[in-house]
Amino acid sequence: MILRDFFDKLKPNFSKGGRFEKLSSTFEAFESFAFTPNTVTGGKVGSAYRGSHIRDAVDLKRTIITVVIALLPALLFGMWNIGHQTAMSYGLDWGFWHQFWFGFLRMLPIIVVSYVVGLAIEFLFAEIRHEEVSEGFIGTGLIIAMIVPVTVPLWQLAIAVAFAVIIGKEVFGGSGYNFLNPALVARAFLFFSYPSHMSGDSVWIAQPFHFAGDAISGATPLGQLMAGQPLQASALDMFIGTIPGSTCETSVIAILLGALLLLTTGIASWRIMLSVIIGGGLMGLLFNAIGANEYMQLPFYYHYLMGGFAFGCVFMATDPVTAAQTNTGKWIYGFLIGAFAVLLRVLNPAYPEGMMLAILLMNCFAPLIDHCVVASNRNRRKKRWATAERRIA
Amino acid sequence: MSEIKIKKGLDIHIKGSAAPTVALADCDYYAVKPTDYVGLVPRLLVAEGDSVKAGTPLFEDKANPGIPFVSPIDGTVKAIVRGDKRALLAVVVSASEANNNNSSTELQYTDSDNVRHIMQQSGLWTLLRQRPFGIVPPASATSKGVFISAFDSSPLPVDMTFALTGRDKDFQTGIDVLHTLAGKVVMSLDANSQRNSFLAHVANADIHFVNGPHPAGLVGTLIAKTDPINKGETVWTVNAQDVATIGHYFSTGEYRPERCVALCGPVVNKPQYFRTLTGASISSICTKDSLAEPHSRIICGDVLSGTAVSPDGFLSAACDKISVLPEGDYYDFMGWLRPNFKKFSFSHTFLSGFFGKQLKNLQFDTGTHGSVRPLFVTGEFEKLVPLDIYPMQLIKACLVGDIELMEELGIYEVEPEDLALCEFADTSKTEIQAIVRAGLEKIRKES
Numbered sequence: 001m002i003l004r005d006f007f008d009k010l011k012p013n014f015s016k017g018g019r020f021e022k023l024s025s026t027f028e029a030f031e032s033f034a035f036t037p038n039t040v041t042g043g044k045v046g047s048a049y050r051g052s053h054i055r056d057a058v059d060l061k062r063t064i065i066t067v068v069i070a071l072l073p074a075l076l077f078g079m080w081n082i083g084h085q086t087a088m089s090y091g092l093d094w095g096f097w098h099q100f101w102f103g104f105l106r107m108l109p110i111i112v113v114s115y116v117v118g119l120a121i122e123f124l125f126a127e128i129r130h131e132e133v134s135e136g137f138i139g140t141g142l143i144i145a146m147i148v149p150v151t152v153p154l155w156q157l158a159i160a161v162a163f164a165v166i167i168g169k170e171v172f173g174g175s176g177y178n179f180l181n182p183a184l185v186a187r188a189f190l191f192f193s194y195p196s197h198m199s200g201d202s203v204w205i206a207q208p209f210h211f212a213g214d215a216i217s218g219a220t221p222l223g224q225l226m227a228g229q230p231l232q233a234s235a236l237d238m239f240i241g242t243i244p245g246s247t248c249e250t251s252v253i254a255i256l257l258g259a260l261l262l263l264t265t266g267i268a269s270w271r272i273m274l275s276v277i278i279g280g281g282l283m284g285l286l287f288n289a290i291g292a293n294e295y296m297q298l299p300f301y302y303h304y305l306m307g308g309f310a311f312g313c314v315f316m317a318t319d320p321v322t323a324a325q326t327n328t329g330k331w332i333y334g335f336l337i338g339a340f341a342v343l344l345r346v347l348n349p350a351y352p353e354g355m356m357l358a359i360l361l362m363n364c365f366a367p368l369i370d371h372c373v374v375a376s377n378r379n380r381r382k383k384r385w386a387t388a389e390r391r392i393a
Numbered sequence: 394m395s396e397i398k399i400k401k402g403l404d405i406h407i408k409g410s411a412a413p414t415v416a417l418a419d420c421d422y423y424a425v426k427p428t429d430y431v432g433l434v435p436r437l438l439v440a441e442g443d444s445v446k447a448g449t450p451l452f453e454d455k456a457n458p459g460i461p462f463v464s465p466i467d468g469t470v471k472a473i474v475r476g477d478k479r480a481l482l483a484v485v486v487s488a489s490e491a492n493n494n495n496s497s498t499e500l501q502y503t504d505s506d507n508v509r510h511i512m513q514q515s516g517l518w519t520l521l522r523q524r525p526f527g528i529v530p531p532a533s534a535t536s537k538g539v540f541i542s543a544f545d546s547s548p549l550p551v552d553m554t555f556a557l558t559g560r561d562k563d564f565q566t567g568i569d570v571l572h573t574l575a576g577k578v579v580m581s582l583d584a585n586s587q588r589n590s591f592l593a594h595v596a597n598a599d600i601h602f603v604n605g606p607h608p609a610g611l612v613g614t615l616i617a618k619t620d621p622i623n624k625g626e627t628v629w630t631v632n633a634q635d636v637a638t639i640g641h642y643f644s645t646g647e648y649r650p651e652r653c654v655a656l657c658g659p660v661v662n663k664p665q666y667f668r669t670l671t672g673a674s675i676s677s678i679c680t681k682d683s684l685a686e687p688h689s690r691i692i693c694g695d696v697l698s699g700t701a702v703s704p705d706g707f708l709s710a711a712c713d714k715i716s717v718l719p720e721g722d723y724y725d726f727m728g729w730l731r732p733n734f735k736k737f738s739f740s741h742t743f744l745s746g747f748f749g750k751q752l753k754n755l756q757f758d759t760g761t762h763g764s765v766r767p768l769f770v771t772g773e774f775e776k777l778v779p780l781d782i783y784p785m786q787l788i789k790a791c792l793v794g795d796i797e798l799m800e801e802l803g804i805y806e807v808e809p810e811d812l813a814l815c816e817f818a819d820t821s822k823t824e825i826q827a828i829v830r831a832g833l834e835k836i837r838k839e840s
Contacts, residue, residue, distance in 0.1 A: 001726065003726070004724055004726075032764060034726065034727065035724035035725060035726055035727070035728065036724065036725035036727075036728030036729055036760075036762060036763060037724070037761070037763070037764055038721075038722045038723050038724050038760070039722070039760070039761045039764070040690075040720055040721050040722050040759045040760055040761060041721075041759050041760075041761055042701060042759070045688075045690070045720050045722055045759075046701075046703070047701065048428075048700060048701055048702070048703075049700070049701045050698070050699070050700040050701075050826070050827075051698065051809070051813070051816060051824055051825075051826040051827060052696070052697045052698065052813050052816040052817045052825075052826065053690060053692055053696045053697070053699065053701065053716075053718055053759050054405070054407075054548075054696050054697070054718065054757050054758070054759065054817060055760070055761045055762055055763075055816075055817060055819075055822060056737070056738050056739050056740065056762065056817055056818045056819070056820070057733065057736035057737060057738040057743050057745075057762045058738045058739075058740040058742050058743065058762070058763070058818075058820050059729060059761075059762055059763020059764065059766075059820060059822065060763065060764075060766045060769055060770075060820055060821060061729035061763065062729045062730075062740075062742050062743075062763070062820075063740075063742065063769075063770060063820055065729060065730060066742050132764055132765075132766075134766060134767075136769075173767070174767070175766075175767065175769070176766060176767030176768065176769045176821075177767060264741060265740065265741045265742045266740055266741045266742075267740075267742065267770075269771075269772055320769060320770050320771040320772070321769060323771070325771040325772075325785055325786075326775075326783060326786075327772065327775055330772075370786075374783055374786050374802070377781070377782070377783055377802070377803075378801035378802060380781075381781075381801055381802075381803060382801060384621070384623055385623045385624045385625075388623040388626065389623075389625075
């Protein structure tokens, strides 16, 4: 195969003692992107290895690419919706493909900046550490692009991505060692550093190209509720996703398609998804019962349809690295995310969106939840030891 | 008799299970390998050229003197194989012409101390393994029972009833001997295929029928489900075929470690059983001509926890089968992206994952199918381990070497093989069994 020969020819240059030895991680990343490596169990052919000689066909690349495929429906819908919102707000007579093309052109720089900045840092750290480049950011980079407002200034996005990758991940050792979801770290960074570009009514609708007049604003449903205005969008609009919002997290239908893939492949935990929904629903019902203001009286299922609830539930709460790891822990972790998200939305006057903060908060508590769950197993074992000792004595 | 039902686990179907036919292995060389035993520091007791008999001590453990590891056959010491830093790797015995001395003497096994003495003198003691740690039990050790798994649920399973054909009397004697020694013998049988086997009617043993996927047939599962090991306790385990060897010795006074070994795997031309002795040369069972694919790995034991051996190597202790797999050192173009019906995955990210039970023609080889990563995905291991432990947390405790944490998370209840399925399924390609062994060794050395 020509491509294989090409890599084989280049390989000595990037191996130890080669001319580009310092770029070995970069070479490995491209090589293993094109070809699943030829490594065998036990390190090398002929070693007296003891262990499992066969391995599952899945690897982390496969896992991450499954997540990326699951993101595609939401991404494609989001691109169309960007154009759709602009066309509606500015009264433009755009057809379907025009709307999609416009959204594509607006999304492309966001995705490119997110990937280029993030991957450059990932490659750099891999070279410094003499490690292989982890594929984790392939998913994270796309998710970051999908949860920011379409009008986000690219330089701000670049700084946020750099912050998320370095402070959110690399200082802890890289993908797999971080305790906060890096995509949410990026969004939180933007939210707290540049609040005027991340919230309010003016950031959700992209201006048409070559437009000279004043920008037209469009409030998200959460923004309207916060301001005490009546909701303009119907539940169906919100379910389909034809509403202003972050680039690609408005359509619950598209997100559900992704969820379907994640659940059938077993990549994401159904326990977490289900418990987030239960937690959010119960908290919504609780507020319904109190009913002190209009926000509290909002039907509980509206919370599933608004803002980043569905997207966070499916794609971010389920990140295995930052979620609880035990099955029981996942129930608790998910439930609290759902409950806190709704709690923050309804009661906190400062932030219209509670999902991001709820997930980040529970990321911090996930190790504690696991500790308590595992402690019950440890205590049960110690009790068994004590009983056995008494029996002997 | 009782039933044990387990739900967690995974049966992996690989082509090439041994057909129920037996050939006689024609073997000239046998070896006893110190490397088969955990933590053994050998002291050599013979020199090259010495003539030995079946049962003659070859070496002993410096930490456990007086318990010899013995020759499986009459012959002369052909070679003493050493490796790095002159570590003893194997003592090779060349078999001499069989000289049958028919003087059979029956031994008494009514007294526990007497049984212990006989077993330690004769080399039979080295057939026992102690849990925790997987070592040969120290000379004065006691245990709360002997646990035996008399069936194989690992990929390419050995039919243990078939392998023990004709040795039923020896097997019963062996069980009686072990019952005298330890006071309690617990045995697991396959609920689906062994209810009518002679093994189901063995006396002096608590028999449990286990139903469920692999690791149903691991002795660790039996122990955990019937009498889990507490801190400070020990149990002994022994291979089912070795039970018959023990019985044969007590019936006749002859040390004859007979073995019915399955040669199996997808590249084996004629998968079947071979009758031989432990320590037989691999070449007497598996030659180049037996394999359809020369670039293959020969594994003593099952493909999930066995040891790779070279074609001129020897059978390991307590090994019931030789599994042969094609090596997987090839590049797979865009392997992470293509939908693949040929490769098996537990994760359902491959289409084969949905039809794992139906698809019989899946390809298995020794490739890792990906690069090593930090532990990333969660929830995989919990579906594969039927024991009351948290595998991920236990593995991490082993990695950091926190003894108290390892203990409380149940390290004493596992041997590496009990977590072999986790190692198989791990997305991050972590060498979990080596990590668990290192954790156990750390505790053993510090206690």
